[in-house]
Amino acid sequence: MKRKWMALFLALVMCVSLVACGDDTQGDDNEPQNQEEEQKPENGEGQDGEVEPYEPTYGEVEIDFWQHMDGEQFQILVDEYMDLHPNVKINLLSVSFWDYGNKIIPALAGGTAPDILLYDLATATERLAYGQTVDLTDHLAARGFDPSQFRTASMECCMLDDQIAGLPYLTDVRILYYNKDHFAEAGIEEPPATWDQVLEYTEKLTTYDENGNIERMGFHTGLGNLFPWTMIWTYGGQELDGETPVFNSQEGIDALQMAYDIQEASGGYDNYQLFYEGTQSSTMSPFVMGDVSMIVDTNEFAATIMRDNPELNWGAAILPTSDGENNHWTWSGGFDLEFTDHGDEDRLNAAIDFGLWLVSKEAQITYGTKSANLMCNTEAAEAVAAERTDLGDEYWAAVMESYDYGRYHDRCLAYPDFTNTISSAYTYVMDGTKTPKQALDDAAEIVTQEINNYHLMND
Amino acid sequence: MQKREAITGYLFASPWLIGLFVFTLYPLLSSLVYSFTNYSMGKDFDFIGWTNFKIMFTSDHGFFQSIWNSVWYTLVSTPLNLICGFGVGLLMNSKVKGIKVFRCIYYLPCVISVVATTMVWSWMFQTKYGLLNQLLAYIGVQGPAWLTDPAWSKTALVIMGLWNCGGGMMMYLAGLKGISSTYYEAAEIDGANAWWKFWKITLPMISPLLFYNLLTGFIGGIQVFTNAFLLTGAGTDNSTNFYVYNMYTMAMNNRRMGYACAMGWILLIVTMSLSLLIWRKVGSRVYYES
Incomplete structure (x- = not known):
């Protein structure tokens, strides 16, 4: 009798394991799939496939943001954004660069990642391909997003075919x-x-x-x-x-x-x-x-x-x-902003709006000037180069020339x-x-x- | 009343039981399921039968080398750890002045962070300025490039592992203290010398602990990871690409979580089989006083 119960219990655990981890979206194709494809209509796409202009409709909303760079600088930016948008509360979590992977990888795999996260730009498309992050294509199209404001190589690194995996934040050469x-x-x-x-x-x-x-x-x-x-x-x-x-x-x-x-x-x-x-x-x-x-x-x-x-x-x-x-x-390496969907459209929209603000020229200049980082927004990068004269003209000439020759690993x-x-x-x-x-x-x-x-x- | 008592008992045990089911049994069984899938930490996966296992034995370029590296490490480190731990335990059982201080000193490495000790060892292993090679130079021996020479990198990790023999030492010391002095007194009356007392009394009485440390040392050796991860990575010419390190890179660098689970189960089967073999061959020679 005891053995029967034990066998039944083990079978139950196996079933729970399959249900919990299998999801209900297994397709015929074994290639990595993007869950976002099924959600496109929610993101502003009309019946005829055209993207409707985006208008924020959310009220009070709370989002989580994880990053591993300069926590103090990001707190300044977060506070500034919350002052501009009092209905948005952003919970910033700054984690050491060396511990960040150990925290974010399981969170992404387990569906507990924050609404917006700063992570490795070079591997952004992997996470999109495996359905861990949101395809931003329609969200950004609805917001009139202009990719030409970013360094071409960094923007291309965020693209998986015609899908956008993230917003390029900062890079290096x-x-x-x-x-x-x-x-x-x-x-x-x-x-x-x-x-x-x-x-x-x-x-x-x-x-x-x-x-x-x-x-x-x-x-x-x-x-x-x-x-x-x-x-x-x-x-x-x-x-x-x-x-x-x-x-x-x-x-x-x-x-x-x-x-x-x-x-x-x-x-x-x-x-x-x-x-x-x-x-x-x-x-x-x-x-x-x-x-x-x-x-x-x-x-x-x-x-x-x-x-x-x-x-x-x-x-x-x-x-x-x-x-x-x-x-x-x-x-080139660097980091981008990626987004996860927790089934709450307001949170996702609020996170994307915040992300777009973070990669805007002004916000990028604020971060870049203090840290002397090479920002992905080209105008911001140029502005930082002009501002940080302490590093010398020769240095910035080499950096800005290399900026145009930046290259990421083949995917x-x-x-x-x-x-x-x-x-x-x-x-x-x-x-x-x-x-x-x-x-x-x-x-x-x-x-x-x-x-x-x-x-x-x-x- | 009996039923009530049983319920109370289960309630008291429930924190442990929940921990067992959620953090041990569930991941264990999940990994078994995943080992037959192409799970890659995304949302989808498919069952692919025995493919992971077939690839492992037929076309994984690093699989057999990683097995060899782990087996080599285990075969060298396990006996050395046993000998050192037991040897230090015997020394720490001496009745000399300040022995408690020595015991503390020898046990100290076990309570120091592995990361910190790894940093220290990385300096000690330096070819030119490292302490180890400086000492060897005193006796006219030119030390090798411990961490970068493929012929010596595994040896370096074994030496570093010996640093923690104080953990075993404490167990042996407790065991040695537990041996009744009457055995030694009787042996002395019979004219036994120190060697015979050690061979006929100490060793048999401590054999359950030796056996325990042999088994746990063997299992720990096969699963060696942290030292390589922190100190050498896969090493020059993959000389320290140990089995678990290989498993880790497959899962984390290549997103082949299903494949890594399959590797984990092979490791479990190998470890269990060899442990049973040790149990059968060596276990019968262990003396249990009870």
Whole structure:
């Protein structure tokens, strides 16, 4: 009898599990689906498919907003918005950047995410594709939204075919920082425009102590924030063509060969490892400490230099490329505002209205001027550049030029982790285990296999 | 009255029972269901039969290496942890002045945050300036690049794991204190020396604890994750891409939650099977006084 009850209980738990997690929307197609499609008419779309202009109709409404950047700045913006809209109460939750993923990922999966959230721009379309966030297309169309106010690459990164996954908030670019004193000492007048020049300068700038250990490193692709895909882009290559890996093209091979050659010019792998480990024991960047002459890092790194070593005589330039003229691509990241639907139209509308206000020129200038972040609203970004003169003209020239060359990873829902596979290939090249061709071909094989695995699971 | 008492009893036990059902049984059974689906933390999923399991054994490029990494770690770390924990426990059982201070010192690592100790170890393992290699240099040995050399990265994590042998030490110490002195006195009368007393009295009497630590150490070893996650990631050439780490990246980086659940169940089956094997082979050699 007891066994019967136990069996019955376990069956019940299984059923609850299926009902709770299965939802009632399983279609014939296994591809990720967007729940929002079924809700389009509610968002202002008329019977004939045209979008009706939006008029806010909600009264008192309370929404939740989670973010992981500058909590103080966001509180100022939230307070300002609530003053302008006394019927909207916004509960702001600021979470540490490092803990944010652990909080937001389960919340999105479990349907307990806030009405509006700041999160990774590069993966916004994944969340839309899996039905975790709202497709904003019709909501924004009804509000007369103008996407051209945003940086093109960031806006495109928020698009999944013709659907809009989020509102671009802030972004970043990678630029080359160089130590002017080291350059003068080595007789170098200008920052490098090509990777060949980087190689040449690295040899000139790297110095050794009497034991042959590196005293000062000219440049290394593993320091800072360069990453192998950016190098591949600057050689004219790309990561994927649809779902086909193409990072193992000749451009990719040349890029990784150059990374290896630069390493050899700066003392080789073992010396680099020793040097790198030494940098890890310090809280300060080796460039800030004057131990590295050139480094590629994000635009935000300038604030770090100013904070940690304001005396450093530094300059900035756009990233070098293979020929110095084309492919000035730089890897961009950043954050966007996404929205979740809790079945309450008023909350959703209030959240979207608030989100649109946050990405407006004025609100973006408020945030950007204080933080010196690169905002996705182009006019705001320009205004911040004009306002924050303390970072120097050379810096802003490099940043704003790179702003137009910003590039995000190629999208691959089937295997988002393909970038780590490229990183592994880079490691194999740098430690001398494989040639660039071997490493990239092997990586391409792994990526292809993983994409095939995805289709085995989902087709 | 009996029924009433039973209801009261269940009511008192209900917080634990609810916790068991909601936080253990439900996720456990859910993961079993998900292991046969393509669940990706979205709203939809489909049942795909044994596909996840087939992929695992036929076309997952990192699956077998991650198994090897975890098995290697378990086979090396479990006995070392047993020996160190027991050895330190024996030392801490000595009657010397200030022994309580030593016991505190050895137990201290167990109450320090793993993140903090990981930071310290990352410095200690540094090739050039690390304490470990500096000590090796004193005896004329050139230390390796502990964390970046694929040949040494797993060893580094084993060494780091030994840092926590104080947890086992406390258990052994409690066990050693529980051995009646009459056994030793009788053995002394019979002319037994220290070695025979250890071999014939201490070891058998402490064997249930050794067995317990062997089993839990083995299970913990197979599930190694945190140290790698914090210190090395997948490591150079995937040398520290342990099974659970691989499972984590599949779930969190690639959104293959159904697949990760399937990996979890394989891990459960392997762990249970090997635990049963250990139980059968080693359990019969354990001496239970009762």
